[in-house]
Amino acid sequence: MKQNLILHAHQMAQQTERKRAPFGTWVSPITAGSITKNANSIEDILVDSVTNTIYHLERRPSEKGRSVLVETVSGKDVVGPEWNVRTGAQEYGGGAAIVHNGHGYFSNFSDGRIYRVDLKGDKPATPEPLTPADKPHRYANFALHPSKSEYLVAVLEDHTDENPSEAKTSLVVVNTSAQTISPLVSGADFYALPRFSPDGSRIVWQQWFHPDMPWLGGQIYVAETSFSSDNLTIANPKHIAGVKEKISASYPAWATNTTLIYTSDVSGFVNPWKYDVATETPSSLLDKPLDYDFAPPFWSLGEFPYAVVSEGKGVVFVAIEDGRDVIYYVSLVSSGPSVTRIASPYVSVGAPRSLTQGEIVFAGQKGDTKKQIVKTSVSSLINQRAEFEVIKPPSAESSGPAEPELSPDLVSLPRPITLELPDNKGPLYVVYYAPHNPQYEGSSIEGESPPCVVSIHGGPTGYVGQGLDWRKQYFTSRGWGWLDVNYSGSSGYGRAYIERLDGNWGISDVQDSIHAARSLSSAPYNLIDPKRITIRGGSAGGFTVLAAISTAPTESDLTVFAAAQSSYGISDLEKLEEFTHKFESKYLDKLIFGAEGGRTKEERDVVYQARSPIFHVDRIKTPLLILQGSIDKVVPKEQAELIYDSIKAKGGLVEYKLYDGEGHGWRKEENLRDSLDRELDFYGRVLGITRAA
Template sequence: MSKTAPFGTWISPITAESVTKGANGIAEVVIDNATSEVYHVESRPSEGGRSVLVRTATQQDITGPKWNVRTMVQEYGGAPAIVHNGIAYFSHLGDNRVYRISVSQPDKDPQPVTPEGKPYRYACMEIVPEHPHLLIAVLEDHTVDEPAHIQTTIVVINTTDSSITNLQAGADFYALPKVSPKGTRLAWAQWSHPDMPWEGSQIYVADLDVTDEGRLTLSNSRHVAGQKEKISAAYPSWATDDKLIFTSDESGFINPWKYEDGKASPLFSKPMAEDFGHCYWKLSFFPYAILDTLGEVGLFSAVKDGRDVLYAVDLMGGVQPELVINPYVTVEAVQPIPSVDRQFIFIGQTTNEEEAIVQGKLVAPSKIDFVDLKSPSQVLIGGSPLPASFISEPRPLALTLPNDGVLHVVYYSPHNPEYSGSNIPDEKPPCVVNIHGGPTGLAAQGLSWGKQYFTSRGWGWLDVNFRGSSGYGRDYIERMQGKWGVVDVEDTTLAPKILSTKPYDLIDPKRAVVRGGSAGGYSVLSAISHGPDPKFFAAATSLYGISDLCKLAEFTHKFESRYVDHLLGGTIEDIREVYEKRSPINHANKIVVPLLILQGEDDKVVPKGQAEAIYKSIKDRDGVVEYKLYAGEGHGWRQESNMRDAMERELGFYEQILGLKK
């Protein structure tokens, strides 16, 4: 028989220990383009947060305990490894060099293939056909380790003599160099300050030549698509030697395009109001796979109602795509299996199952057969998997704003099969209001045990995809231009207020707490300091959140060092007063909401000084504030013990403030 108890006090088997113990994640999927064997990069919090290259079919580690398969190019990294014909190449975080190892001899130490003692970082490696000892890669040069002086180029790594040769330079950023099947052409994406890649990136193509001395050179470079500050072109991939596929948001939404016979054109007969790809935050992001050697069929992920969906796309162009039946709501790193037509791999997740490596085959225009190859972690209670009956399902909502605009949110109701509700008449549940990072990000709807940790205890959970979030078209993103710290802060407060009134009546507005990480932490700190209703929330948590926009502009890493130009409406030199006005540190004296601050000691994106300044300001006037600094952590938690502590500390803070724990 089910029980009743006040919301927020339910007893749950989902503990922080069960969620974080062995909570390995799938960071990357890597396919050997010669043998079609599948590998993946697995993040392991229980091993100090290191990442390991693993042979997926046998679960055999290819890299041993000394190695960390990870790159810090653009700080957020991605694409640190490739495998070709049984030889793996990977970036090792310890010294940022690229190493080589035979996957058939994982017990042997990897050998370096890039120069020693150079302050270089590498990512997006690509084998050159007919010349497998040559790797084309993105190189980030930190010789002068200041954002304005860090150089990014496309280079050739000669793995026989560990030499580096520049291939393409001049832009501030490069990504995804892609060699055509016969090795005669190279495509790549590039962009420059002040653009982020989703604001004004370009695609280029050039002829790839081999000199008599065996060196690679580029010639006949031409611009394919994209326009600075106006059109984003991204995700290039060769369908054939003569046809390049990519995406462009020229229509206002990210849609597939092709470049053939010197001309770029959209693949669809008319634009679709869906984004066929996510904003390019990590170098490993990729939204589609070309499924046949003739380059006629592709499989694309797109965002619909905040969820990833799949479409079969005719790469010849001129027709609309076919929606494919698909249980996964997050789809990442889509890749073809080279030797088999219409088969592919991606990292997928449903609303009620763990993240998995998924193999699929397009068996009909709207049907795929799926097989889960690998799910690296599972929440266990007493040695058994937690029943799906404990999972609260996401409910996407489009809320009407007072000015007739639309605000996208996702709500998770309190849910625990052992409880039928509250024993307090007409009680509404407390609610965690979660603000995603970016700020040009999106709250995914795949299963998150961190959210279920709260909902199974009788809490509501609300993800706010505020105006400025991605996944709803360029216009929705650009509603934040010049208004960061304004529209996101308004939406942070408006969303729970709307859900606490008719026709929803879902939550108790007096027991709404707010949390967010990085840029989400900035929105949290802004909401409780200089927002339109700074006393609305009962408590708040800032996870490595930004408190000082002036210091952010001065000290943040290269990738985001000019991001705030568009977000705030100008450079700090031109509009310093805006930076100062919207910095929570300058309004800390107004913070009366109890605040928990969680921060990584080694964070290079938002250094700990930002957290400590806001903490000191509140502490000096005897405000309610707690601060926890995690040693060895950067921008987010990678170590199991810290992940567990952060979960328990946050819940305990809310329970104490709301009086839920006696």
């Protein structure tokens, strides 16, 4: 019925004469309400390897942003509305649950405890706590021993010291029968991804030390397991891959009892590798290195970019090529490495998981569809005959009346563009979305170019993919252009591209953003109006926004953007280093000071003041909208309030909105809606564009 209504609407649109109106004033059915009321999203996919049942974690803005464990095919919630299947480990969370033999094990966000829940009933069961109450602990990345499933290994983040940068991270064993906790591995600054071999005789994990982030110097260790005094212990730990500050090894998993799979950027790109435990030999899974990254940066403990399939005979990987995800199959049993690139309609592929009978599931998204859970057979992938079965879109329950389904006809498709930076500094990767609305054929003003939103991703070690994002279409359907900038420092283009930002954060990213805006608004592109370009970003992207309007080198650079919007952006780098959480507390060393690291306090202060927008408020002439969460631990609200108060005191045009109960990003429906409407209204007032419905 719903599909028929969409088709009918499409046919009616085709029969209606297309109109002309000034860019930015087009009437659009894409409202903030229609986006946020259909904004439930898939956060992770989980498979019970015993029952072969598929589950997923679903974020629900309409339920105050909580995450729910759902049995995918039936759509049944396995926990009631008082539970939030989420972890605060490393603030970015991830890895909050596993399922095994009809039971779920999960972290509950409100108290940080691990719970076990029976998944077999028709209605949500009452979860049973497995870890003590009233402890300042956070848990993630659970692994059950395959034959003694009462032993669960997890990452433990201990916040007994209230200074967020002093949290202690380790691997622990939770005896789920005795409900006791024992230490397993400690000494590194961070741990992640413990995984037992199929027979349980070994365990592998990833660890890293400050000042590395995991994608810069992650290391992989393997050890033998044994049992004594009703406890799980390890012996003979061996370092098998990764070098501090030089080579990152990540994402370990077992193919067999003696073969480990992992990724390494030893070639300059993140490529797949294996390690033979019996011979202690590492080797590449590729005939020759490929200039693609086969994994994203390890920001979330829930990230995992491949699935071991066919009982350890092969691996399905996801690589990033020209800003989109591409599926690869790598055979582990051929006489030589065998790699097959898979044809797929999906530009975004996440959380690939193996099923029995040679199948996989993943979260797939096309350029004009929302994220869906998709199933296909491995053999059909290899033979390029893949039939992708959508087994579950995210549910769309919400408070209030239902919004109409949004038509794919409204979607502006991505246009990847590679620009060249001045002075032979290399390529710059951007993605442009042109104004598009089937009711309009262009502007009624002769020669008018559209206004454009330049969007700066967070991280800064991250990238913007090309899957459908209705927030972008909210603008493009109103006659705006949208430009995503994968600036120097972005991932997906190799380690050298990431390292362009070393020592240059607040410089290269700013220059790249300005260059992208100027390039798209001039020949040979001439796609956007040079006088009506806005810039937006969150977190690290918010810092780039603030820097672009305050510390850009020339006065002409400072006037490129007509308006700006910063969400939980950084205004004072020294304060960030002082108050941010442990995971990123040394991230600034490389971003700001490069290979030199340390320096004296006096030298550091000089650089911090040169780069921090708070010290250059007198140069800010661009109208600015600041959005901030009240309980953000990554970029505390003081960062927003400092620069807001300073600009206000100097008579600048600045607006500020604090979202109560929100952290580093918006999870609640009402705040997602308000932030989108507020941003468009702000741009319209500054640029003199009358907002249509």
